[in-house]
Amino acid sequence: MDNQFDPNNKIIQLLLRGMGMEDSGNPEEARLLFDEAWNEATADFEKFIAAYYVARHQRNISERLKWFETALRFALKMNDVAVKSAFPSLYLNIAKCYEVLSDSEKAKKNYELSNSYQDTPSDQGPFYHGTKADLQVGDLLTAKEESNYRPELKMNHIYFTALVNGAGLAASLAKGYGRERIYIVEPTGEFENDPNVTDKKFPGNLTRSYRSQAPLKIVGEATEWLRRTPEELRVWHEKLANNTGEIIN
Known part of the structure; x- marks a missing residue:
């Protein structure tokens, strides 16, 4: 797939099913679906979005940080205006992880990066x-x-x-x-x-x-x-x- 969001994409559908499990109070089933999405993802866009959801279900803060940084790594590989809109959220989550890990310098750096992307949309259309x-x-x-x-x-x-x-x-x-x-x-x-x-x-x-x-x-x-x-x-x-x-x- 290209970088455009497609609700018919198999990886997106797995993630949506996982979110449905979250909403219905079944976090373990959700985690399995997010893991499946990551394992089946092939394109950078798919890996970026799947890693983001795998990260959210990590109980260990170091593992959570690793997965958010994985999501960011794939996001940065794409020069895409839609994916760029996710940078504030990605950097914010990474900053919070470093804060819990008592690394104030890296937390501050990532909070600043998150804020630097909070600007007017740069989408040129059509x-x-x-x-x-x-x-x-x-x-x-x-x-x-x-x-x-x-x-x-x-x-x-x-x-x-x-x-x-x-x-x-x-x-x-x-x-x-x-x-x-x-x-x-x-x-x-x-x-x-x-x-x-x-x-x-x-x-x-x-x-x-x-x-x-x-x-x-x-x-x-x-x-x-x-x-x-x-x-x-x-x-x-x-x-x-x-x-x-x-x-x-």
């Missing part, structure tokens, strides 16, 4: 927005619309992604009865990592999901993306219906 609305090149997408997931919520931001398949999923789940559309968009102002996904299940912003209070300008339309099956969409709708977490607006 960017996409998925919807069922019939729009034209030159139109502006603005905030203050109803949430697709909480109809009672007026969104303070307009959301977009640099992964066309992520925009395709958003189009599939969007309200309305029009056909699914993915517009190529350009931010007209500053934007930030979407806090609803950043450092939630995965470190950083691997889905390259962003939001802005400024409008997005439509500059084109994408026609090729991975379509979800009816069964996959049914599962996604169930997940959204059962999600009681707060939306960071």
Whole structure:
């Protein structure tokens, strides 16, 4: 696989299953799935993300440090904007390990490295927005619309992604009865990592999901993306219906 986050990738699926085990109170089963993901990982991206989850289940602090540093080593091998977004989390976890090990100098160094990456996203796009609305090149997408997931919520931001398949999923789940559309968009102002996904299940912003209070300008339309099956969409709708977490607006 390339460095793009793909929920259909076997390693990502193993990690998601492991997270599900964590959520249901089965940490040992989760650990076995994370170990399996590491053992089957081949690409640098897979090894980076698998090592991160193996690290989280280490009881011995030296072993935890070793695995977080392994995750960082593979992350640094990739010149990838999405993986770069995980650096604050990786360096922070490494700093905490050194702190427990009473190595204040290395802890301080890694805390500083973590803070040095806490900046505005450097993603250059191209960017996409998925919807069922019939729009034209030159139109502006603005905030203050109803949430697709909480109809009672007026969104303070307009959301977009640099992964066309992520925009395709958003189009599939969007309200309305029009056909699914993915517009190529350009931010007209500053934007930030979407806090609803950043450092939630995965470190950083691997889905390259962003939001802005400024409008997005439509500059084109994408026609090729991975379509979800009816069964996959049914599962996604169930997940959204059962999600009681707060939306960071």
